[in-house]
Amino acid sequence: xxxxxxxxxxxxxxxxxxxxxxxxxxxxxxxxxxxxxxxxxxxxxxxxxxxxxxxxxxxxxxxxxxxxxxxxxxxxxxxxxxxxxxxxxxxxxxxxxxxxxxxxxxxxxxxxxxxxxxxxxxxxxxxxxxxxxxxxxxxxxxxxxxxxxxxxxxxxxxxxxxxxxxxxxx
Numbered sequence: 001x002x003x004x005x006x007x008x009x010x011x012x013x014x015x016x017x018x019x020x021x022x023x024x025x026x027x028x029x030x031x032x033x034x035x036x037x038x039x040x041x042x043x044x045x046x047x048x049x050x051x052x053x054x055x056x057x058x059x060x061x062x063x064x065x066x067x068x069x070x071x072x073x074x075x076x077x078x079x080x081x082x083x084x085x086x087x088x089x090x091x092x093x094x095x096x097x098x099x100x101x102x103x104x105x106x107x108x109x110x111x112x113x114x115x116x117x118x119x120x121x122x123x124x125x126x127x128x129x130x131x132x133x134x135x136x137x138x139x140x141x142x143x144x145x146x147x148x149x150x151x152x153x154x155x156x157x158x159x160x161x162x163x164x165x166x167x168x169x170x
Contacts, residue, residue: 122147122154126161 085095122143129139136158143154 122149122157123161123164126158127165130161130165 083095084092086092125143125146126139129142134142139158140151140154143149143157144151147154149157
């Protein structure tokens with residue numbers, strides 16, 4: 001008897017009801033109704049969408065005004081944050097390096113070259129440093145810092161100056 005009951009229970013297919021599809025249909029109808037009512041509410045109460053650009057009554061005021069701070073830099077010229085300096089290329093940067101006022105009368109040339117001007121070209125600087133007996137690495141570092149060139153350019157210029165000196169000596 002037990003086997004016949006088990007066979008009858010297994011032979012019946014489970015029947016699905018209409019509860020699930022009806023529930024999904026109700027949820028869909030409620031969603032569509034809610035979305036439609038929300039759209040109608042926004043249109044009747046004149047709350048425009050932020051994407052509408054044809055409404056001249058809505059404006060967005062500017063939050064900042066264009067002001068140049070190049071005329072008034074007194075508040076930026078000292079203190080804990082440093083001071084503003086203008087680089088030769090025109091950029092303005094903040095520097096925390098200490099500065100002392102320069103008095104032109106007391107600005108002495110300690111090298112003794114008062115009549116000579118500083119060498120203007122990389123080759124002149126390299127030649128001067130070679131004459132003074134500076135180390136190769138020091139010459140490379142100095143040329144890179146003073147003329148803002150790469151290490152390869154500095155080394156190439158040093159080779160060129162040495163080659164010119166050898167060619168002139170022979």
